[in-house]
Structure formats: structure tokens, C-alpha cells
Amino acid sequence: MLRVKRLPIDTYPDNTAFILRRSDGYSAEQFQALRKIRVTGDSCEILATLAVVDDDKIIGNGEIGLGEQAFRRLGLPEGAEVEIAQARRPASLEFVRRKIDGDSLGEAEIGAVIRDIANYRYSPMEIGAFLVACASFMSTQETLALTRAMLDVGSRLSWDSPLVVDKHCIGGIPGNRTSMIVVPIVAAHGLICPKTSSRAITSPCGTADVMEVLAQVDLSSEQMSSIVKKENAVLAWGGRMNLSPADDVLISVERPLRLDQFEQMVASIISKKVAAGSTHLVIDIPVGPTAKVRTQGDAVRLRKLFEYVARHMGLVTKIVFTDGSQPVGRGVGPVLEARDVMAVLRNEPDAPEDLRDHAVALAGHMLDFDPALEGGKGYSRALELLASGEALAAMERLIDAQGRNPAKPELGRLRREVEATKAGTVTSIDCERIARIARHAGAPMDQGAGIDLLHKVGSTVREGDALYRIYANSATGMGFACEFAGEGSGYEIG
Structure with a gap:
């Protein structure tokens, strides 16, 4: 039995559990084998990825640390006693393997995969394998089955109106x-x-x-x-x-x-x-x-x-x-x-x-x-x-x-302009490249980061005119954005 300790660590979206390497009753080899564990206590259960800790100031003997997500999903208070065991591999992973091989999956099989994903039984690598397999080929029937499965594992809202x-x-x-x-x-x-x-x-x-x-x-x-x-x-x-x-x-x-x-x-x-x-x-x-x-x-x-x-x-x-x-x-x-x-x-x-x-x-x-x-x-x-x-x-x-945000929206404190390399008319703007430059600058995590477009298609510009202005709050983000914009501004001038 181990006592739950809440750790202020954001491991979104995963459940992560932390155990001291030299804790009583376990060897390093056992820890390394327990890649994913089942944590149970008082009719509550979660599956969690295991992280081994070498500092007893973080986790002590007889304790199990849970990151913010795992602690919330388990639903037990700090100090509650739990047991751990090696998690069994989700049976639905066999359906993922079949999808990788090019098979079409039935509604029950897709439903099993989605239920396990919703219950955090898959690692990001396993979810990525499912997504890439689906990207290779997916029938309309599989798409409908996926939609129904995703709907079935969550809540539903209803409104007192025939028209929503x-x-x-x-x-x-x-x-x-x-x-x-x-x-x-x-x-x-x-x-x-x-x-x-x-x-x-x-x-x-x-x-x-x-x-x-x-x-x-x-x-x-x-x-x-x-x-x-x-x-x-x-x-x-x-x-x-x-x-x-x-x-x-x-x-x-x-x-x-x-x-x-x-x-x-x-x-x-x-x-x-x-x-x-x-x-x-x-x-x-x-x-x-x-x-x-x-x-x-x-x-x-x-x-x-x-x-x-x-x-x-x-x-x-x-x-x-x-x-x-x-x-x-x-x-x-x-x-x-x-x-x-x-x-x-x-x-x-x-x-x-x-x-x-x-x-x-x-x-x-x-x-x-x-x-x-x-x-x-x-x-x-x-x-x-x-x-x-x-x-x-x-x-x-x-x-x-x-709930109005009391803070006044602030643009990034760092600003750089991307200039036209020749005179002419803007004939096209690459949406994907502009989006990637803005993401390099830090958007959306940095709310003030992004791009202010000063010209659109059809605008006449002179050499040296600013095409757009990049905003960022981090020098690193601004550096990434400017470097990427330097490889190609996203603007075509004819």
C-alpha cells in the first residue's frame, strides 16, 4: 500500500505517477518494467505512466506522487492508500495493429479503441499510431463509427428548443x-x-x-x-x-x-x-x-x-x-x-x-x-x-x-517588420506560411504574439515597405519567427 501525494506538475493530457526508485519493496528492475501502472484504491482506478524519482525530497518511502491530471482523475484525497500493479495492455491495440495493416474496422472495434483512448489507457505513441493509420485510409462507414464512438464516451447537452x-x-x-x-x-x-x-x-x-x-x-x-x-x-x-x-x-x-x-x-x-x-x-x-x-x-x-x-x-x-x-x-x-x-x-x-x-x-x-x-x-x-x-x-x-477578463489585452513587447524585397503588387499570400510564422512567434500560448498584416492581395508596395509586423514576448520566439520569415515571407509580389 502506498500513500497518495499530490504533485503540482502539469502532465496534460497524460496520467503520470511518480515513485521513489529506492523505495521499500521494489528494485530498480521492477520499476523499469512497470512502464504503465494501474493505481487502485477505494473503488477508484486510473492507469498512469510511471516516472521514477531519485530525490526523496519529492517523494518519500511509502508514497506515490500523482501529477495534477492523475490526482484529479483518481478522485481520492492526499494520504489515501492505494495499490499499484502493472497495467495490462489494452485489448483494443490489436485493432490498431489491424488498421496499420490496412484493414477496415467495425463499429464495435472502433468503439473499443475510442473508449480506451478516452480513459487514458493509450500512450501518445499508441494514439499517434492510430491517427496515422486512419490517415492512410478510412471509409465513410468507419468515419461514421468513429463519430458515434466519440459521442458515446462523453456527456450530452440538451436544450428546451427544437432549433439549436x-x-x-x-x-x-x-x-x-x-x-x-x-x-x-x-x-x-x-x-x-x-x-x-x-x-x-x-x-x-x-x-x-x-x-x-x-x-x-x-x-x-x-x-x-x-x-x-x-x-x-x-x-x-x-x-x-x-x-x-x-x-x-x-x-x-x-x-x-x-x-x-x-x-x-x-x-x-x-x-x-x-x-x-x-x-x-x-x-x-x-x-x-x-x-x-x-x-x-x-x-x-x-x-x-x-x-x-x-x-x-x-x-x-x-x-x-x-x-x-x-x-x-x-x-x-x-x-x-x-x-x-x-x-x-x-x-x-x-x-x-x-x-x-x-x-x-x-x-x-x-x-x-x-x-x-x-x-x-x-x-x-x-x-x-x-x-x-x-x-x-x-x-x-x-x-x-x-466573466470579463479584467486585464487589458497587450500585444507582444517585441516587434519586427518584414519588408518587401521589391516594388509591385501583392499577388498572393501563403496562408500556411503566415500561420506557421505566427506559431513560431508564440501564438496561441503567448496571447500577445502573432502577425499584423499591413497589406493584402491587390495592394501596391514599394521596395522596403513593411508587409507585416511580427509580435512576440520571447526573444526566442521572435528569433524563430524572423528566421522562418527570412526563408520566405509568404508574400508574392508581381
């Missing part, structure tokens, strides 16, 4: 922060829109990262329900609410691998929206030479996959193809994108027109779901709500309801 709307952009376009404009427009109209978002996977930030600049996004299901009841909407991070929790574990492995496979994307989005209680969904698929979806053929294939899975999950969808040829708005990074969003909502004269137009068009599609609104009037109604200030008022109420 939402929208989702598949991403890949820097600055495309339309949700934070669309949601208050829709809420001001009176439709229910419980918008939950993931953190950024391969982009400089997601909706949750940007909204966090303005307000609290780490909300419980109870908090979310209360806010939606009062304000018709919410802009929250979905990870806290246990909605499709396996997706958050998968995302934590996808992020460093920079994986964004169509089938996994569809399963992730649809499972999250159904779990959040949505009945109607607008999906924005930007298409462009450096976007996630680069050809019309790929866009049609993705649209059909969304439609197939959504139909079988009972979700009404509207798929919209949009221009993904260049970044949207001016800012790329949490603080900069929050600035652009609020400029649009405030109807400021210099607010980015492309962000405004894109958001109003998407809001119009969502409002067209309203049976009380005359067909085709959604766009004009969205425009009216934005121009009148009703959307801004809805956003301010939402920020207050979620």
Missing part, C-alpha cells in the same frame, strides 16, 4: 475569426447558439483562444447552461464539459504531429456539435491554394463526407464554400484577432471589411434556419443586427456573463 443552431469553420485560414461575430448576431436575433470550440490544433489560435482574451472560456456544463438560458448563446472551450472527450485527447497528439485528416476532422466536428445539443449547423469550408482544402474536388469530397455523417447523426447541415486564398482580417494571433472582432462589432470605420462581410454572410445562413424568418432574408437581418449595435450589445452581455 451553430456554425463551424474547418480552419486553415489565419484571422478567420467569424464565430465571435456570428454568435452575437444570432443571439441578438433570439436563436439558441451554444458555441463550443477547441483550442488551436495547427493554427495560431482557435475561437476559444481568442475569446479567452476577452472573457472566461473554461466553463462547466452548469455555467454554460445558465449563460445560454439568459443570453441565448455562449462562446466557450468544449474541453471542460466532457463533450466528446476522446477528441481532446486525440487533438493533444494531432497538434505536434500537425495532422488534420478529413475523416478525423468530420468525426471531431460532428460529434462535438451533436454532443452540444445542436440541431442545425452551418459549415464553412474555405478553399484556396494554401488552405486546408486546396481544390474544388477536395472541397466536394469533404462536403459529401460531412453530409453523409451529419444525416446519419440527425443533424441538419448547410455547407458553404468560401474564399480561402488569403488570410481574413488583419490580425493573426489571439490579441490581434480579438481586436479585429471587436472593431467589426463596434462598426468602426477601419474594421476589416473582409472579416465583416464573411461573418455577416455566415450569420445570414444561420438565420435562414429560423422558420419565422421569410426565406432568403437571413443576410439582411444579420446586417441589420450588426449595423444597429444589437450584436455588439449581445457580445458585451455574453462577455460579462462568462
Whole structure:
């Protein structure tokens, strides 16, 4: 029996247990063999990766240290007695091996894999193997099975309304922060829109990262329900609410691998929206030479996959193809994108027109779901709500309801400009490269890091003009960003 000791160590998303190497009753060889252990006590159990400690000031004899995640998931107080044993290899790993060999998996097999992933029985390496195997080939039936499995292992929200709307952009376009404009427009109209978002996977930030600049996004299901009841909407991070929790574990492995496979994307989005209680969904698929979806053929294939899975999950969808040829708005990074969003909502004269137009068009599609609104009037109604200030008022109420961030958003203290190497007209901007430069600078973890775009496609520039400005708070991040930008600015000048 070992006594639990809570260690203030963040090992997200893994469960990690720490034991003294020279503890009574164990040898170094036994420790090395116990790569993953089962920790049990008082009807509670977790699987945890084992870390061996050589300093008895951290862990003493007869103690087992648990990182923050493992301690919370075990659910026992400090000092509680637990036993450890070598963890058995999850039986579902056999299905992963079969997938690696090119087999198609059935619904029960995919369900077993997802349940084990959601219960933290897989290591990041094993999750990566599953994701890469799925990226090689995945049928539409497997995608549907994956969606159902991801939905089944988490919680589900329900709302007292036959019409619950939402929208989702598949991403890949820097600055495309339309949700934070669309949601208050829709809420001001009176439709229910419980918008939950993931953190950024391969982009400089997601909706949750940007909204966090303005307000609290780490909300419980109870908090979310209360806010939606009062304000018709919410802009929250979905990870806290246990909605499709396996997706958050998968995302934590996808992020460093920079994986964004169509089938996994569809399963992730649809499972999250159904779990959040949505009945109607607008999906924005930007298409462009450096976007996630680069050809019309790929866009049609993705649209059909969304439609197939959504139909079988009972979700009404509207798929919209949009221009993904260049970044949207001016800012790329949490603080900069929050600035652009609020400029649009405030109807400021210099607010980015492309962000405004894109958001109003998407809001119009969502409002067209309203049976009380005359067909085709959604766009004009969205425009009216934005121009009148009703959307801004809805956003301010939402920020207050979620918990306004008292700190003033601050841009990174370090600034560098990337200049044009010749005179001419900007003919194209590489979305992927701009996103990677912003991530090198530190976004989204560093909220003030990112890129302020000073010119867009069609702009005339002179040699030496600043094309964009990089912000960072760390000299290392700025160095990485400038080095990467030096290899290629992402701008083509003709």
C-alpha cells in the first residue's frame, strides 16, 4: 500500500505517477518494467505512466506522487492508500495493429479503441499510431463509427428548443475569426447558439483562444447552461464539459504531429456539435491554394463526407464554400484577432471589411434556419443586427456573463517588420506560411504574439515597405519567427 501525494506538475493530457526508485519493496528492475501502472484504491482506478524519482525530497518511502491530471482523475484525497500493479495492455491495440495493416474496422472495434483512448489507457505513441493509420485510409462507414464512438464516451447537452443552431469553420485560414461575430448576431436575433470550440490544433489560435482574451472560456456544463438560458448563446472551450472527450485527447497528439485528416476532422466536428445539443449547423469550408482544402474536388469530397455523417447523426447541415486564398482580417494571433472582432462589432470605420462581410454572410445562413424568418432574408437581418449595435450589445452581455477578463489585452513587447524585397503588387499570400510564422512567434500560448498584416492581395508596395509586423514576448520566439520569415515571407509580389 502506498500513500497518495499530490504533485503540482502539469502532465496534460497524460496520467503520470511518480515513485521513489529506492523505495521499500521494489528494485530498480521492477520499476523499469512497470512502464504503465494501474493505481487502485477505494473503488477508484486510473492507469498512469510511471516516472521514477531519485530525490526523496519529492517523494518519500511509502508514497506515490500523482501529477495534477492523475490526482484529479483518481478522485481520492492526499494520504489515501492505494495499490499499484502493472497495467495490462489494452485489448483494443490489436485493432490498431489491424488498421496499420490496412484493414477496415467495425463499429464495435472502433468503439473499443475510442473508449480506451478516452480513459487514458493509450500512450501518445499508441494514439499517434492510430491517427496515422486512419490517415492512410478510412471509409465513410468507419468515419461514421468513429463519430458515434466519440459521442458515446462523453456527456450530452440538451436544450428546451427544437432549433439549436451553430456554425463551424474547418480552419486553415489565419484571422478567420467569424464565430465571435456570428454568435452575437444570432443571439441578438433570439436563436439558441451554444458555441463550443477547441483550442488551436495547427493554427495560431482557435475561437476559444481568442475569446479567452476577452472573457472566461473554461466553463462547466452548469455555467454554460445558465449563460445560454439568459443570453441565448455562449462562446466557450468544449474541453471542460466532457463533450466528446476522446477528441481532446486525440487533438493533444494531432497538434505536434500537425495532422488534420478529413475523416478525423468530420468525426471531431460532428460529434462535438451533436454532443452540444445542436440541431442545425452551418459549415464553412474555405478553399484556396494554401488552405486546408486546396481544390474544388477536395472541397466536394469533404462536403459529401460531412453530409453523409451529419444525416446519419440527425443533424441538419448547410455547407458553404468560401474564399480561402488569403488570410481574413488583419490580425493573426489571439490579441490581434480579438481586436479585429471587436472593431467589426463596434462598426468602426477601419474594421476589416473582409472579416465583416464573411461573418455577416455566415450569420445570414444561420438565420435562414429560423422558420419565422421569410426565406432568403437571413443576410439582411444579420446586417441589420450588426449595423444597429444589437450584436455588439449581445457580445458585451455574453462577455460579462462568462466573466470579463479584467486585464487589458497587450500585444507582444517585441516587434519586427518584414519588408518587401521589391516594388509591385501583392499577388498572393501563403496562408500556411503566415500561420506557421505566427506559431513560431508564440501564438496561441503567448496571447500577445502573432502577425499584423499591413497589406493584402491587390495592394501596391514599394521596395522596403513593411508587409507585416511580427509580435512576440520571447526573444526566442521572435528569433524563430524572423528566421522562418527570412526563408520566405509568404508574400508574392508581381
